[in-house]
Amino acid sequence: MANAQLKKEIIAYSKDIGIDKIGFATADPFITLKGRLLEQQTHGFESGFEKGTIEERTEPERLLPEAKTIISIALAYPSKMKHAPRSKMGERRGLFCRASWGEDYHNILREKLSLLESFIMEKVPSAICLSMVDTGELSDRAVAERAGIGWSGKNCAIITPEFGSYVYLGEMITTLNLPVDNPIEDQCGSCNKCVDACPTGALVQGGQLDSNKCIAFLTQTKDLLPEQYRKKIGNRLYGCDTCQVVCPENKGKDFHHHPEMEPDPEVVKPLLIPLLSISNREFKEKFGKISGSWRGKKPIQRNAIIALAHFKEKAAIPYLYELVKKDPRPVIRGTAAWAISEIGDKELVGQLGEALEKEQDPKAYDEMKKALNKLETVT
Template structure:
């Protein structure tokens, strides 16, 4: 295929700005050979989350997922980091928090809409037959690797893309195409000797070189559906989805807060919801209220489990009646077991009535994991 003139590239850049894309870059579609050994090693030692595309070869070689790839267009959208209207603080009413990357409308939908508009424009402008494959982090390619190659920024020690203008508070997407564009220059790494993200990570998930043990990341832990391992519960604090710590401590993110996209603006009552009402929310209400957010993709059970853990971390005694109701009535072992643990964290040791309640519930409990949570709570309160 003959090389496409730079004028088309320039027109695409101008159009990307018109449709609200904050950064755009162009990369070759050559294989990402330098990542293959790292990915295989990560998989071998069990550091992948399981949410990634499972076929490593397809993550490395664009030609395995696209016919005659020539270029990859990488885009970035900057998202807000501060709420304009913070919910009113009322004594005794405890709130959880969704991480910033889940504020507003699900970023997958926003990015796809922007990429679809850009693709439609390129099809009109190109003087040859054009094919495309757009994707956002659920696709085969590794967003940060594409973005780094395309000159949008560099991959920091926390594994995130860091841009000069917006720090790491950006959503990434890419489009593989059979058009050939002049590639942009990659940005050199700018972390230097800084290790703030590594020392700031509460679970030691970061390995120091841009890789991580994804299973130790609190963001991953908040998205699982089973019992959260004990070692992560107190470290979760009151964040009920995701984790921002490695971004908050990064010097490149100091003072970064952009409000370019109305659909990314958070609804304060939803991104910092009252915790106790979450424990009895119906499926319908959950979908109506949170369904548009990226943080709802795993359904309500992980959010409810995390809300219980957050209430325990707050030592919120007013939550005890609602937690006891979960133990008595909820059909899901994860919720019953987590609620029993929370009661063990919150209740007073001299509360014989609660101990008796837990013993009776334990005797009825059939799930082995939940039984263990009951046993530990009872032992703690009887100590």
């Protein structure tokens, strides 16, 4: 079969199975990306979640010998939630970012890529394919940029003309030699809204991210959150959408092509106080299907505590003090003590003092000591 004809058939089939956009790129090494990654490494901007060596992340042939083409796919996800519950005093709510609405996108894209692989193998049984979504070695963004899916925005997201940056990305390396597409010219121009709006200054400059300052990264960590970032988190439980929301290219973009991506409002905008005592089983039952649950309940609970402090929710005080007294995890005890001092309930000075005397963990002790000192100055 002629390669140009095969490409047409792959594109047609991709539409049949609900892939919103598809592009084709060479499997040549990503030289520019390699330079950027080395610079990220030098500056200490890596998150630690990256997979593989820089060579594996920039040289497709290391992952699949005789690789010729990389097929990039994009699926558009919703940006607006229908019937979103209101957060109000006594019933404060947290929020999962849009990329964690609906079923885990890794599973959705892997299924699409698996179908695409099967289609290709039926046409060319000798072909070899290797697919990955987000957690693979290759940079989804670099592949999508080369394949003409969109341009790489200053917010470090791929921006498509059709769907803005509200797209999930995945790719397939293959030994097939298919005609490739042309990259889309960068259209950010002089716009700097995402860089200016970043709550923590994580967007060092257009297209360069200090992952360690990024709220999307910080909400996924498991340790005590550095104090300078706690008030920046707001009510975010997982991820951050600020740099996407302010992007002019995303104005009016809201697509509901895939029912499995539709958010359950009670899951992605949950009540905060019940999260403080949720069991592992309850957490898995309620949140297990969304991508934001992958780090387990501890980061979500810590972020829920921070969100309650953000709201200065006095109704949470008894629950927070229970955590200070009884929770086996120092991170949760320490964060709860900090939250109590932020809400400012001076009546708990005595109880916090008792908890402080019993505390054995140095970090939790330090948090309780600072919380106690702050409460003692409350007038």
